[in-house]
Amino acid sequence: MDALACCALAAPLDDAKNAQVLRYENDNIGVDGYKFAYETSDGVARQEQGELKNAGTDHAAIAVRGTISWVAADGQQYTLNYIADENGYQPEAAHLPKA
Known part of the structure; x- marks a missing residue:
């Protein structure tokens, strides 16, 4: 959830507070998992x-895999892929903006 909080802060406040949900999917599989x-x-x-x-x-544990992307105030799109499992939280930037 930390990545989402960072992403929301990166967007201009006017855009973030007026944002509308364009697509939403939720599948809670119960004890076996979710997406x-x-x-x-x-x-x-x-x-x-x-x-x-x-x-x-x-050794039962939930393994999580995800992606989040956002457009920052500089107009660049950023993407973060992540895995969280028995090896810890493993983020990976999929695209870095050009300097």
Whole structure:
């Protein structure tokens, strides 16, 4: 959720507070996992999927994979892919703006 908070702060406040949801999907599979996706009119798009690994063992955990992108105040689109699993949070920038 931290990435989403950062993204919302990167967008100009007028655009962020007037943004409308263009697409929203949500599939809560229950104990086995979940997935969701959305896009807003201010250029934010996010999708995430979580699944239960090692169910029924002492090592049961949810593994999460997702992507978030946004258009920053400088007009550049930024994308962050991430995985969160037994190896920790692993973010990866998919596109960096040209200097």
